[in-house]
Amino acid sequence: MLNAVLSLLDHERETVIELQRLLVATLAMGPDNGGDGERKKADVLKTFLHKKGLPEVTEYNAPDPRVSCGHRPNMTLIIPGVDTSRTFWIMAHMDVVPAGDASLWQTNPFELVVEGDELRGRGVEDNHHGLVTSVILAKALHESNSVPPINLGLLFVADEETGNAFGITYLLKHHAELFKPNDLFLVPDSGEPDSMQVETAEKGLLWVKVTVNGKQCHASRPHDGVNALRAAATFITKMGKLEQQFPASNPLFAPPQSTFEPTKKEANVQNINTIPGRDVFYIDCRVLPLYKLDDVMKAIRAIGDDVMKAHAVSIDYEIVQESHAAPITSEDSPIVVRLMQAIRDEYGVEPAPKGIGGGTVAADLRHAGLPTVVWSTVYENPHVPNERTNITFSLRDAKVMARVLFTDESRVIPHAAT
Numbered sequence: 001m002l003n004a005v006l007s008l009l010d011h012e013r014e015t016v017i018e019l020q021r022l023l024v025a026t027l028a029m030g031p032d033n034g035g036d037g038e039r040k041k042a043d044v045l046k047t048f049l050h051k052k053g054l055p056e057v058t059e060y061n062a063p064d065p066r067v068s069c070g071h072r073p074n075m076t077l078i079i080p081g082v083d084t085s086r087t088f089w090i091m092a093h094m095d096v097v098p099a100g101d102a103s104l105w106q107t108n109p110f111e112l113v114v115e116g117d118e119l120r121g122r123g124v125e126d127n128h129h130g131l132v133t134s135v136i137l138a139k140a141l142h143e144s145n146s147v148p149p150i151n152l153g154l155l156f157v158a159d160e161e162t163g164n165a166f167g168i169t170y171l172l173k174h175h176a177e178l179f180k181p182n183d184l185f186l187v188p189d190s191g192e193p194d195s196m197q198v199e200t201a202e203k204g205l206l207w208v209k210v211t212v213n214g215k216q217c218h219a220s221r222p223h224d225g226v227n228a229l230r231a232a233a234t235f236i237t238k239m240g241k242l243e244q245q246f247p248a249s250n251p252l253f254a255p256p257q258s259t260f261e262p263t264k265k266e267a268n269v270q271n272i273n274t275i276p277g278r279d280v281f282y283i284d285c286r287v288l289p290l291y292k293l294d295d296v297m298k299a300i301r302a303i304g305d306d307v308m309k310a311h312a313v314s315i316d317y318e319i320v321q322e323s324h325a326a327p328i329t330s331e332d333s334p335i336v337v338r339l340m341q342a343i344r345d346e347y348g349v350e351p352a353p354k355g356i357g358g359g360t361v362a363a364d365l366r367h368a369g370l371p372t373v374v375w376s377t378v379y380e381n382p383h384v385p386n387e388r389t390n391i392t393f394s395l396r397d398a399k400v401m402a403r404v405l406f407t408d409e410s411r412v413i414p415h416a417a418t
């Protein structure tokens with residue numbers, strides 16, 4: 001049965017183009033990105049799936065009064081397996097980011113361009129690649145009348161690009177019964193062109209806005225004021241302390257340590273001869289899962305306390321974003337073991353589990369105790385002008401997914417022989 005599916009997938013080139021063309025032409029941006037949500041795109045996808053004879057989708061709409069239909073659509077499509085108590089889920093998101101600066105695009109971002117094996121247009125990679133790949137797998141199963149060992153579940157979600165509250169977070173909160181601890185989760189939303197990156201972990205993320213308040217005065221009489229920029233500069237130079245306080249290293253991640261970087265700097269005064277009375281900068285922290293973000297925040301405040309004493313300023317903090325690191329998906333979990341073997345069999349390369357810098361859609365699933373892997377074969381050029389992907393990546397990634405689905409677990413070796 002697996003072989004029948006694999007050989008059908010060799011002939012799905014036109015389906016990939018057909019569906020990519022529809023998806024690229026149907027805008028789906030969340031209201032935070034100035035759009036009207038994913039409803040139209042969900043309908044286009046539903047019609048497509050129906051035309052191909054696939055089972056009807058089930059909808060789980062998250063109420064959102066900011067969009068014209070009043071909700072953000074999430075959908076599942078299930079192809080039942082022999083064992084219907086277990087599901088291999090492939091999750092893809094329907095929303096895209098805006099095109100950005102139109103002058104940087106060589107063609108209309110919302111019209112698919114096909115050049116040999118390459119496809120171009122907003123969303124072709126992020127995340128149409130994953131979405132289309134899962135659809136051609138379902139289509140091949142359907143057309144070969146194959147009943148896989150376990151269910152195949154396609155999960156089409158909203159709101160990945162602006163925080164997931166109306167997407168997977170909503171589903172986990174209101175429809176947790178959909179997912180079983182024994183299910184397998186693959187999120188084809190990131191990866192490398194060589195297929196080798198199997199993402200199983202992410203660092204915690206903490207973004208902090210730091211406002212240093214001094215006293216503005218004329219630069220010729222600095223003692224009449226308190227220079228906030230000087231105090232901010234002292235703060236930034238002391239930030240190296242954080243690396244010493246949180247020194248752990250984990251080779252799963254690149255870089256293996258936590259990182260603490262001053263980044264954005266707001267403009268202060270407009271003229272050179274004024275001592276700034278207020279200075280604002282931002283810190284981006286990527287923290288290994290073994291540390292608590294609260295402890296990092298405490299350490300940042302401690303640096304600030306020293307600066308306040310030394311410079312007679314006051315300092316305010318605002319947490320702009322924080323996401324605590326989710327539990328690492330174990331290298332021995334069934335989805336990792338199956339996927340690693342499927343990649344070896346399909347691509348002939350030796351993949352490696354990796355951790356990344358934080359903030360993927362998989363974190364929600366991992367927080368819910370569901371081992372999840374992020375993997376796909378992509379150029380890794382999301383959100384850029386002239387975003388592109390490759391048809392062969394789709395066909396072969398679909399074959400990897402087929403191999404995962406048909407894996408006989410009793411015959412898999414957890415680690416490659418070395």
Ligand SMILES: [Zn+2]
Binds near residue numbers: 160189382
């Ligand atoms: Zn994405």
